Amino acid sequence: MANIKPSLAKGTRDFSPLEMEKRNHIFNTLRSVFRKFGYNEIQTPSFENLSTLTGKYGDEGDKLIFKILNSGDYLSKVPQDVLAEKASNKLIPVISEKALRYDLTVPFARYVVMHQHELTLPFKRFQIQPVWRADRPQRGRYREFYQCDVDVVGSSSLLNEAEFILIYHEALSALGLKDFTIKINNRKILSGIAEVIGKPELIVDMTVAIDKLDKIGLEGVNKELLERGFTEDDLNVLKPIILLDGTNVQKLTSLRSVLASSAVGLAGIAELEEVFSYISAFGQATLLEHEVEVDITLARGLNYYTGCIFEVKTNEVAMGSIGGGGRYDDLTGMFGLKDLTGVGVSFGADRIYDVLEELRLFPASSTASTQVLIVNFGETIEQYTLPVLARLRAAGIPAEIYPTAAKLKKQMSYADDKKVQYVLLVGEEEVASGQFSVKNMSSGEQRKLNLDQLIILLKKEAAV
Amino acid sequence: MANIKPSLAKGTRDFSPLEMEKRNHIFNTLRSVFRKFGYNEIQTPSFENLSTLTGKYGDEGDKLIFKILNSGDYLSKVPQDVLAEKASNKLIPVISEKALRYDLTVPFARYVVMHQHELTLPFKRFQIQPVWRADRPQRGRYREFYQCDVDVVGSSSLLNEAEFILIYHEALSALGLKDFTIKINNRKILSGIAEVIGKPELIVDMTVAIDKLDKIGLEGVNKELLERGFTEDDLNVLKPIILLDGTNVQKLTSLRSVLASSAVGLAGIAELEEVFSYISAFGQATLLEHEVEVDITLARGLNYYTGCIFEVKTNEVAMGSIGGGGRYDDLTGMFGLKDLTGVGVSFGADRIYDVLEELRLFPASSTASTQVLIVNFGETIEQYTLPVLARLRAAGIPAEIYPTAAKLKKQMSYADDKKVQYVLLVGEEEVASGQFSVKNMSSGEQRKLNLDQLIILLKKEAAV
Numbered sequence: 001m002a003n004i005k006p007s008l009a010k011g012t013r014d015f016s017p018l019e020m021e022k023r024n025h026i027f028n029t030l031r032s033v034f035r036k037f038g039y040n041e042i043q044t045p046s047f048e049n050l051s052t053l054t055g056k057y058g059d060e061g062d063k064l065i066f067k068i069l070n071s072g073d074y075l076s077k078v079p080q081d082v083l084a085e086k087a088s089n090k091l092i093p094v095i096s097e098k099a100l101r102y103d104l105t106v107p108f109a110r111y112v113v114m115h116q117h118e119l120t121l122p123f124k125r126f127q128i129q130p131v132w133r134a135d136r137p138q139r140g141r142y143r144e145f146y147q148c149d150v151d152v153v154g155s156s157s158l159l160n161e162a163e164f165i166l167i168y169h170e171a172l173s174a175l176g177l178k179d180f181t182i183k184i185n186n187r188k189i190l191s192g193i194a195e196v197i198g199k200p201e202l203i204v205d206m207t208v209a210i211d212k213l214d215k216i217g218l219e220g221v222n223k224e225l226l227e228r229g230f231t232e233d234d235l236n237v238l239k240p241i242i243l244l245d246g247t248n249v250q251k252l253t254s255l256r257s258v259l260a261s262s263a264v265g266l267a268g269i270a271e272l273e274e275v276f277s278y279i280s281a282f283g284q285a286t287l288l289e290h291e292v293e294v295d296i297t298l299a300r301g302l303n304y305y306t307g308c309i310f311e312v313k314t315n316e317v318a319m320g321s322i323g324g325g326g327r328y329d330d331l332t333g334m335f336g337l338k339d340l341t342g343v344g345v346s347f348g349a350d351r352i353y354d355v356l357e358e359l360r361l362f363p364a365s366s367t368a369s370t371q372v373l374i375v376n377f378g379e380t381i382e383q384y385t386l387p388v389l390a391r392l393r394a395a396g397i398p399a400e401i402y403p404t405a406a407k408l409k410k411q412m413s414y415a416d417d418k419k420v421q422y423v424l425l426v427g428e429e430e431v432a433s434g435q436f437s438v439k440n441m442s443s444g445e446q447r448k449l450n451l452d453q454l455i456i457l458l459k460k461e462a463a464v
Numbered sequence: 465m466a467n468i469k470p471s472l473a474k475g476t477r478d479f480s481p482l483e484m485e486k487r488n489h490i491f492n493t494l495r496s497v498f499r500k501f502g503y504n505e506i507q508t509p510s511f512e513n514l515s516t517l518t519g520k521y522g523d524e525g526d527k528l529i530f531k532i533l534n535s536g537d538y539l540s541k542v543p544q545d546v547l548a549e550k551a552s553n554k555l556i557p558v559i560s561e562k563a564l565r566y567d568l569t570v571p572f573a574r575y576v577v578m579h580q581h582e583l584t585l586p587f588k589r590f591q592i593q594p595v596w597r598a599d600r601p602q603r604g605r606y607r608e609f610y611q612c613d614v615d616v617v618g619s620s621s622l623l624n625e626a627e628f629i630l631i632y633h634e635a636l637s638a639l640g641l642k643d644f645t646i647k648i649n650n651r652k653i654l655s656g657i658a659e660v661i662g663k664p665e666l667i668v669d670m671t672v673a674i675d676k677l678d679k680i681g682l683e684g685v686n687k688e689l690l691e692r693g694f695t696e697d698d699l700n701v702l703k704p705i706i707l708l709d710g711t712n713v714q715k716l717t718s719l720r721s722v723l724a725s726s727a728v729g730l731a732g733i734a735e736l737e738e739v740f741s742y743i744s745a746f747g748q749a750t751l752l753e754h755e756v757e758v759d760i761t762l763a764r765g766l767n768y769y770t771g772c773i774f775e776v777k778t779n780e781v782a783m784g785s786i787g788g789g790g791r792y793d794d795l796t797g798m799f800g801l802k803d804l805t806g807v808g809v810s811f812g813a814d815r816i817y818d819v820l821e822e823l824r825l826f827p828a829s830s831t832a833s834t835q836v837l838i839v840n841f842g843e844t845i846e847q848y849t850l851p852v853l854a855r856l857r858a859a860g861i862p863a864e865i866y867p868t869a870a871k872l873k874k875q876m877s878y879a880d881d882k883k884v885q886y887v888l889l890v891g892e893e894e895v896a897s898g899q900f901s902v903k904n905m906s907s908g909e910q911r912k913l914n915l916d917q918l919i920i921l922l923k924k925e926a927a928v
Contacts, residue, residue: 006574006799009513009562014575016582017504017589024505036857038834038864040481040882041488045608046510046564046594047530049473066511069531069560071598075552083547088539096533098473100510110470111478118480120881122867125481130510134535144509157867159846170857281850335470370502382623386745393500393634400502403586403621417584418504 011135011143018419021369022362026175026349027128027148033171034126034150037163042125044107050092050099056106056334064133066143067096100132104149104346105331112153113335121154128349140350151344153331158271161308161327162278164345168312168323169287175352176361179315180322182291185298186272187305187326189255192265193241193296196258197234205229207299210242218242244296248276251294271307300324310345317355322348371458372422373415374401375408385426388436388451395455397462415441421461424454475599475607482883485833486826490639490813491592491612497635498590498614501627506589508571514556514563520570520798528597530607531560564596568613568810569795576617577799585618592813604814615808617795622735625772625791626742628809632776632787633751639816640825643779644786646755649762650736651769651790653719656729657705657760660722661698669693671763674706682706708760712740715758735771764788774809781819786812835922836886837879838865839872849890852900852915859919861926879905885925888918 008014015023031041053065074095075083082091101107104127112119128148135141150167152160168182190207194200205228209221216224221242222235230238240258244251252269259265276288298309300321307327314322325345332340356362372392374385385401392399402411415423425437425446435448438457449457472478479487495505517529538559539547546555565571568591576583592612599605614631616624632646654671658664669692673685680688685706686699694702704722708715716733723729740752762773764785771791778786789809796804820826836856838849849865856863866875879887889901889910899912902921913921 006516006577007513008578009509009511012509012511014509014579015507016579017506020505020507035833035862036860038837038862038882040833041484042481043479043484045473045476045478046596047473047476047608049471052470063535066535066562067533068564069533069556071527071530073552075550075555078550080548080550083550084544086539086542086544086547088537091539092533098530100532113470114472115478115480120878122878124864132510144511152867155867159865159867278850281847282854283851284854369499369504373502383745386742387747390746390748396500398499398502400588401623403616403619403623414584414586 009143011137011141013142013144017369022353022356023146023349025362026352026356027146029174030128030148030171030347030349031126033167033174036170037124037167039124039126039150039152042108042111042127043129044101044104044111044127046130047098047100048107048110050097052110053099053102053106057102061102064135065102066100066132066134067092068098068100070095070097101129102133103131104129104147106334108149108151109332109335112340113332113337116337119154122152122160123154124150124152126150140354142350146349148347148349149344150346151342153340153342156341158274158308159278160343161271161275162282164310164325164343165275165279165287165292166282166284168310168345169284169291171347172312172314172322175356176359177314177316177355180291181293181313181315182287183293183295183298183311183313184272184275185294185296185309186268187307187309188264188268188271189259189296190268190299192259192262192268193238195262195264197230197237199230199234202229204299206238207297210238211297211299213242213297241296244294248272248288248292248294251296255296268307275308300326304328306330308343314355317358319351319355322351322355370398370400370418370420371462372397372399372424372454373411373418373420374399374424374426375411376402376405377427378405381426381431384431385424388424388426391451392455392458395459397455397458422458473607475601475605477606477608481833486817486820487610487813489826490816490820491610493638494592494612494635494811494813495590497631497638500634501588501631503588503590503614503616506572506575506591507593508565508568508575508591510594511562511564512571512574514561516574517563517566517570521566525566528599529566530564530596530598531556532562532564534559534561565593566597567595568593568611570798572613572615573796573799576804577796577801580801583618586616586624587618588614588616590614604818606814610813612811612813613808614810615789615806617804617806620805622738622772623742624807625735625739626746628774628789628807629739629743629751629756630746630748632774632809633748633755635811636776636778636786639820640823641778641780641819644755645757645777645779646751647757647759647762647775647777648736648739649758649760649773650732651771651773652728652732652735653723653760654732654763656723656726656732657702659726659728661694661701663694663698666693668763670702671761674702675761675763677706677761705760708758712736712752712756712758715760719760732771739772764790768792770794772807778819781822783815783819784812786815786819834862834864834882834884835926836861836863836888836918837875837882837884838863838888838890839875840866840869841891842869845890845895848895849888852888852890855915856919856922859923861919861922886922 047068054062078094130144130146132144137143165182172180190203194203209224213221240254244254256269279287298311300309300311305326306329309326310324311321312323323345327343329341331342374389376382389399389401420441423439423441430436435450437446438449439446511532518526542558594608594610596608601607629646636644654667658667673688677685704718708718719733743751762775764773764775769790770793773790774788775785776787787809791807793805795806838853840846853863853865884905887903887905894900899914901910902913903910
C-alpha cells in the first residue's frame, strides 16, 4: 500500500463529533416540525441515471453535475473517431450513465412519477439528504452539502402555503432565532404588473431594478428601468409599485388599484389574502404584522414558480436567504405526468448552522455525548465500578469508564475534550462508604452522592 | 425538456415514508446504544480523492469503486496515444480524481490521520452512512447501502472488546431479537494453531475446512484438510480443535492443552478469558452461557484483524451474518500513522431490516407519522378546527387537516393509507357541544372527547 499523506477531496468536509451534534440539532428540529405538520420522510438514491438529471438545470447546471464513470472496460464501445475528436462533452453519455444528485427536486419528481400508483394524494414528504455540485469551492460553498426540502404535491389548497409560513415560524423559533422575515410574493402579481404595462418579457428586468430601491433610490431605479427598456409612461404606472410601502394590508390595497385591470394580477392578490386569512384562523395573526412581509421584488425561481413565492432572511446576522420556495404547477411534467400541482419550501442548513454559531444558539450541554466518565484507578476499582457503569447505562445515561488506569490528568483532559458533564472519582473511601465523588466539569464543583442520587441528578440534567 | 419515462439507476432504491420509518427505527436504536457506551458520531464526505481509496481493497475491490469523472474538458490533457490505446484502466487516473466511498473504514483511517492533532485518544466514534459498490446487483445486494460502524482507536484495553459484546447484546435486544449468537475468535489462537502444526501459510485453508464440520462430518473435513496440504500427523494435532465442543470454558481448556507450546496461542486464549472476565464484572455472565460462543473457525478478515474477531448471527431467521468486526493493529498505517491500535464492529442494517420484517418486529404504531387527521367538511368547520389543529401541534402531536372538503370516503382512505391513528370528525353538533367525534382507525371505535381529553389520549398513545 502506498504511503500517501491523505487529504480531503476539494470542496468537501469532515464533520467532527461536535459538529455532528450541532448539525443533528438542526436536522432533528426540522424533522420534528415537519412531522408535526403531517409530512413524512423519504429518501432517494445518491445517484440517478444521467438522463434523469440532464437538461433539468440549464446548460450551466448540466456542467455542474458530477458524472460517474461506467465500470469495467468503459472505453470498449467508444468508436475510435469519437476518441480521436477528444470532445469531452460528446463522450460523457458514452462513458457515463449515472450521475450524483444535483438537488432534491428532480429526484422527488422522478419518485412521484414512478410511484404514482402507490401514492395517496396529497402526498406530503420531506427529504434531508446531501447533494453534489461541481462548483468552484469558496468560503461557505461546498461541493457536497445538505438540502432540507418539504413539499406537498396534489393539493392546490392555499392552506398548504399558510402552513409553510407556520413551519418556517415554528422551526426557526425552535432553533432560537428571534428576528427573521418570511417574504412572500406571488408570480401572478408579477404577471399582472407585466400585463398592465404590456411588457411581460421584462418581468425579470423590472424586479431586478426595483429590488435596488434601498441602495440607489427611486431615481436610480427609474434610470435603470429606462435602460432596461421601460418608457416614462411605464414608470408612472410602476411608481406606486416601486414605492410600495406600509403594512401588508396597505401594500395589497395599493396593488389592487394598480392591477385593477388585470385578472391574473387580482387573482395573485386574492391568493395572498387567502393565505393571510388562514394564518389568522390558526390564531397567528401577529405573524402578519411582524415576520411575514409582502415583497413584490421577490422573483426567486421565476421560471419555475406559478403561484406564491417565499424567501426567508434572518435579521440578526448578515447572511443571504436561509430558506425559500413556492408553488409550481408542473413539477412532474418533465417525466410525462402533467397537471400535478405542488408547493414546497427548503431550509438552507449550512447557512442556518453559521447563523446559530454566530448567535451562539446551539445548546450548551449535549445529550448526544457522554454524560459521565468513571475515572479508572486500576483493576480493583475497575471491578467495583463496572456494575455501576452498567446501572448508569441501564438508566439510559451515556456513560463510560476510561479504559486504562492512565494518569489522572490524562483522564481529566479526555473528559474535558469530550465535553463530558460529570466525572466520577471512586477511591477506597468511596468503596467503603458506597458514595461517589462526583465532579461537575463545567463548574468544577464536587460532591458526594450514592448511585441512586447520581442517577436522579444525571437524568434531571439530560432532561434540561 | 425531454419527456423520459423515469427509472432508478441499477442497484439503487427509493425509500418510502413507511420504509424510512423502519430504517430510522434501526438507525436511531443503534445510535442511542452507541451513545450510551460513549461513542460519538462523525461523518466523512461521500467522495474521497481516488488515491485515498485505490489499493486498499485489493484488485477486485478497486474495480468495484465508483469513479467520478473530472469536470470540464476532462480529455484535454490526455495524450492522444493513451486515448488511441483504449486502455480503460490506464485512463482512469487521468480523467478521474475522485471516487465514491467504498466502505467507512478507509475514510475513518484518513479522518484519524488528518485530525490526529485535534483528537483525544482513545477516540470512540460511530458512523452511519451509505457506501457504494459497483457490484452486480442481485436480491439483497445493492450498489448503494448503509454501513453502521462503531470503533475505538488508541486503546488496547480488552474492556473495549467486552463492551462491543454488550453493545451487540443491547442493540439487538432493543430491536426485539431474542435468539442470536455473538461468535468470538482470536487471530492469535489461529496463529498458535498454525505454529503448533508448523504451517502458518495454511491458516485460511484450515479454517475453511473446519468450518464445514456440520455439513460433511469429521471424515469429510479430514479429507479436505489432506487435499489442502495437511498430513496425517497434522490431523491428529487438529482433531481436538476440529471437535472443539462444550461450553466456552471447556473449549478454552481444550485449546490451552493443544496450544501449550505456543506463546502466541496462549496469549489469544488469555485475551478471550480477559474479555469474558470483563463481561462477568459487568454483571452479564449469563451472556457467556448463551449469546457468546467461542468459534475458532471464525476467520473473518484474517489478513486484517490481529486480536479478537467477532461475528453475529440471528438464530431466528436463515440469514448470513448481521454484524462483525475485530481488533486491528494497523488501521492508519496506510496513511503513514503507525502503531495505532483499534477495535470495532459493524451492523448490517439491510440484513437486520429483513430480519425484523420477517419476524414482524417493527413497532406497529408509528410516532413518526401523523397521529390525527381532521376531516375537512368545508369552510365553516375548517375555520372552527384550525385553532384546534394549532393546539394539537403546540402539544407536540403530529396533526393535519385534509386540505380541501373532499368526499369523506376519500379523506378516510387518505388517513388509512397514511396509517393515521385517529380521525377527528367535527360537525355542527360537535361545534355546539365543544366535543369531537374521535375515530380510532385501527379498531374502528368512535367516541366523543373534548380537546383536553383528546390531547391526553394522543400523548398517552405516542408515549407507548
